C-alpha cells in the first residue's frame with residue numbers, strides 16, 4: 307500500500323520554501339495488533355496546522371501527515387469490540403482524549419503531528435480513537451469535520467466547560483477558512499445570528515449565502531471591531547470564534563459584549579505581540595477567553611450526530627486524488643481556498 311511521510315530532503319516540496327517535504331512510499335499493508343483497527347482511507351482534508359508541520363514547527367520527520375481522514379474498516383486486531391470489517395469510521399485527532407475535560411495524558415497524542423496521521427491508503431488506529439460515521443454522512447463530509455469542524459463545534463459549545471451559545475445569540479466569525487465556515491454553518495443551525503469578517507466582496511457573498519446576517523471587510527475596515535459594535539446596537543457579540551490570533555484579538559475584544567466569550571482557536575492573522583492596553587477590556591467587560599483544542603471523541607460523536615441530523619454540507623473548495631496529494635497541499639498553501647481542500651480516493 308502507498309503512504310506519504312514527512313521528511314527533510316524528501317522529493318516532493320508542496321510548500322515553497324518550507325524545510326519539510328513529502329515522500330511517497332510503497333510498503334507492506336500493516337497488520338492490526340490487539341486493540342487496533344486497519345482502515346482503508348477514502349478521504350482526507352487539510353488544515354492550517356498541516357502547513358505548520360511543513361514549516362518545521364514540530365518534529366514530524368518520518369511520520370504520516372494529516373489529522374483528518376475517514377474510511378472503511380478492513381480488519382480488526384484481537385480484542386477489538388467497537389468495530390468490525392465494513393464499518394465506516396473517522397479518527398479523532400486527539401487520539402487519547404475520549405470524553406470530558408482534557409487531562410494531561412489526553413492531549414499529548416495528535417494524529418499527523420506527534421504520531422502517524424491519515425495520508426495513506428491504509429492506516430492503523432487504536433479502536434479507542436475511532437468514531438462511527440452516521441449513514442447520512444459521506445466520507446468527504448466526515449473527513450472534513452474532525453479538526454476544523456470540531457474546533458468550530460467546541461467553540462460554540464463553550465469548550466469542555468460546556469457553556470454553549472443559546473439560540474438567538476450573536477456569533478462573530480473571522481475569515482473564510484475551514485473552522486470559520488463551519489462556525490457559520492453550525493451557529494446558524496443552532497439558531498444564532500452570525501456576523502462575519504472577510505477580505506473580499508466575493509467571499510462576503512459566499513458568507514451571506516451560508517446565512518451570515520452581516521459581513522465586514524477587514525481590509526477596507528481595519529477598525530472592524532467598532533463596525534461589529536454598530537451592527538449590534540453598541541452591545542457587542544456573545545461569542546467570537548477567534549481564529550486570527552494576536553493581530554485580530556484587539557478588535558475581537560472590542561466587538562464582544564460585556565460578559566461575552568472569545569474562543570481562542572488560531573493564528574491565521576499572523577504571530578506577534580499584543581499590547582496589554584488592548585487586553586484591558588477583558589477585565590473591564592468581564593470577558594471569558596477559553597482555549598480550543600478541537601475536542602474529545604465524545605465531542606466528535608456529538609458533532610457527527612448534529613451534522614447528520616441538520617444535513618450539514620461542508621463548503622468544499624477543491625478535491626484532489628491521492629496521487630496528487632502534494633498538489634492539494636500546494637494549493638492549500640497558496641491560501642486562495644474557501645472552505646475545505648480534500649484528498650479523496652475512489653470509493
Ligand SMILES: NC(=O)c1ccc[n+]([C@@H]2O[C@H](COP(=O)([O-])OP(=O)(O)OC[C@H]3O[C@@H](n4cnc5c(N)ncnc54)[C@H](OP(=O)(O)O)[C@@H]3O)[C@@H](O)[C@H]2O)c1
Pocket residue numbers: 352353354355453454457480481482483484485486503504505506509524549550553554570571572573574575576598599600641643644645
Ligand atoms: N486549537 C485547535 O485545536 C485548532 C483546531 C483547528 C484549527 N485551529 C487553528 O485555527 C486557525 C484556522 O484554521 P483553518 O484550518 O480554518 O485555517 P484556514 O482554512 O487555512 O484559514 C484560512 C483563512 O483565514 C482567513 N484569514 C487570514 N488572515 C486573516 C485575518 N487577518 N483576519 C481574518 N481572517 C483571516 C482567510 O479568509 P478571508 O480571506 O476570508 O479573510 C483565509 O482564507 C488556524 O490558526 C489553525 O491552526 C486550531
